Amino acid sequence: MLAVKTNKPVNFSESAQAKAREIMDRYPTGKHKSAIIPILHIAQEENENWLSVDTMDYVAGLMKIKPVEVYEVATFYSMFNLKPVGRFLLEVCHTGPCAVRGAEWLIDYLCSKLNIKPGGTTADNMFTVKGVECLGACGYAPMMQIGKYYYEHLDTPEKVDALIEQLRNRVDYKHENWVV
Numbered sequence: 001m002l003a004v005k006t007n008k009p010v011n012f013s014e015s016a017q018a019k020a021r022e023i024m025d026r027y028p029t030g031k032h033k034s035a036i037i038p039i040l041h042i043a044q045e046e047n048e049n050w051l052s053v054d055t056m057d058y059v060a061g062l063m064k065i066k067p068v069e070v071y072e073v074a075t076f077y078s079m080f081n082l083k084p085v086g087r088f089l090l091e092v093c094h095t096g097p098c099a100v101r102g103a104e105w106l107i108d109y110l111c112s113k114l115n116i117k118p119g120g121t122t123a124d125n126m127f128t129v130k131g132v133e134c135l136g137a138c139g140y141a142p143m144m145q146i147g148k149y150y151y152e153h154l155d156t157p158e159k160v161d162a163l164i165e166q167l168r169n170r171v172d173y174k175h176e177n178w179v180v
């Protein structure tokens, strides 16, 4: 997927910069590049849960590595979003066990209910639906991740409807990763 360039200046908050430095300091001299995944999570949190080219370039500058070294990681892992996403990013697992238990139905049902295509975002910017690979909760299939929370056994329209309604009412919701 091609990343998006916004030409907007990027600057982490002071607390995010301090956290990034603290993570890099966990590694031996010259090996701090290994901190790139948690730092990209911080970058997403600082940029409404997605990574623009500008944000990735900022991370490269912060880590003193080449931009391409950031791009190659950010474009490989599905947890990094290369375009803007809705307030609630519905990451539906569609790997084997979840597929057998109805993941494709779940994605189709969500997309039809929200009037979007897979990977798309609702016009009000509330929801994005994205298919992802195994999230390690195969025994609770079909399931999805929203931020740091898992929602499992989503096998009926009633359960999905109730969850979407619950999310719509979460006015205080702020996306949080569970990794950093």
Ligand code: FES
Pocket: 093, 094, 095, 096, 097, 098, 099, 133, 134, 135, 136, 137, 138, 139, 141, 143
């Ligand atoms: S296959 Fe869906 S969580 Fe593992």
